Amino acid sequence: MSSAESTAPDTAHQITVQPSGRSFQTPAGQAILAAAIGSGIGLPYGCKDGACGSCKCRKLSGSVEHGPHQQKALSDAEEAAGFILTCCARPLTDVVIESRQVTDESSYPIRKLPVRVAQLQRLSHDAMQLRLQLPAADTFRYHAGQYIEFILKDGARRAYSMANAPHTLQAGAPAVELHIRHMPGGRFTDHVFGALKEKDILRIEGPFGSFFLREDSDKPLVLLASGTGFAPLKALIEHMQHKGITRPAVLYWGGRRPRDLYLDAWVRERLQDMPQLRYVPVVSDALPEDGWTGRTGFVHQAVLDDFADLSGHQVYACGAPVVVEAARDSYSAQRGLPPEEFFADAFTSEADKHGA
Structure with missing residues (x-):
């Protein structure tokens, strides 16, 4: 194959994922993530629209061109440093990427x-x-x-x-x-x-999505939710209870007012049967008539206040992108959380996806 052919955007290319060594073909004009999903290769991702940054990974070799995406998901500096968003990166050559979250999802067809x-x-x-x-x-x-x-x-x-x-x-x-x-x-x-x-x-x-409990680890868990970001964490808690998973876990659930913690009673019922689970509700804008006497402020900050060191933990964060991004940045930079132990599902609205 000539070099001109190898860099043509309408040519299929091979994507190799390290350190697993798994590979798949990306059809002409298709983004890397879409090809991975179609091949049963579970790369990490969230919104699939270049808005959340969950699919960001390092490109070890090869060339790609990016479709439209937001700077908060992939900045110019990150792109210059070799990072790509697989959801909107189309290969121009064979490409090798680094992703340590590859999972086999072939048993769960879309x-x-x-x-x-x-x-x-x-x-x-x-x-x-x-x-x-x-x-x-x-x-x-x-x-x-x-x-x-x-x-x-x-x-x-x-x-x-x-x-x-x-x-x-x-x-x-x-x-x-x-x-x-x-x-x-x-x-x-x-x-x-x-x-x-x-x-x-x-x-x-x-x-x-690639947001699910990594059961090959025994690290203690921090579960972080804002608003309806509690939904997938509820599923995780049910799964842990059903499977008898006894890893220590603490749920931080944040809302503007107490009424935003809409299944507070459900969580407290789980505490009776799951002694390994703790619960920290956090409210940022309580009114006097709410009678709130619990934790106040931003929910991601409550974790920073409670943990001096997160280097031995896994964090699962869901909710508004601003909360997830603040948690991702501060937990790694300030509390030593390994970036590969932060799992996120940012709830991007249509306005978020279009940068509105």
Whole structure:
């Protein structure tokens, strides 16, 4: 093959992942992440839209061209230092990347399914629990912590994490649980809080995401959530309880007001059966009428206040991008957390994805 052919963007290229040595082909014009998912190679990722930075990894060799992405996900300095976003990087040559979070997700194929709305239940003033009945229990498998995407009529998509662990899918009426926060003016959430009703049919695709418990470690866990970022952590807690995982864990859940901690009672019930689990609710903007006497401030800061050293921990963080980014940066820089032990699922809205 000539050098001109090897750098053509319309040519398929081989991607090799180190240190595992696994490789796959990227078809012409396709981003590295999309090809990895199609090949059953579980690279880390979140939004798939160049907004969250979860798929960022180091390029060891080769050339890529990036599609549109946000500076907060990959800065010019990071790109110059050899980092790429696999979700929007298209290879121009064969490429070798470094990713230590490669997992085998081949047993959980990505499927498109029709689902029926089984239940709509208000959890708070702006949070809705949506239960979606699956066609059958054996048609959909996933890791606790992963997410699905709704496929809207015009092909647009909206992503939401599943809030129940896989073992909770009942054979007779298997259903996944979602926690949806109302974003006024948001096309999909306005529909959920306004027109959606039980027995409506929706289309989903999944499972997606690399956010799930790494069970090959015995390190103590810090679970960090803001708002409805609690959803995938609820699934993780259910999974830990079901599997008898006794690693010490502490859940920090933050909201603006106490009502934003919409399943506070559920968490406290789990504490009765899981002595290894601690719970630290944090409220940033309580009003006098709330009568709040617990921790105040930003939830990621509460972890910094409580831990002088995170070098021996794993952190699983979910919620608003600003919270996840602040936690990622400060825990590594100030508390010694190894970057590869920070697992995140930033909840990027459509406005986030477009830099609005």
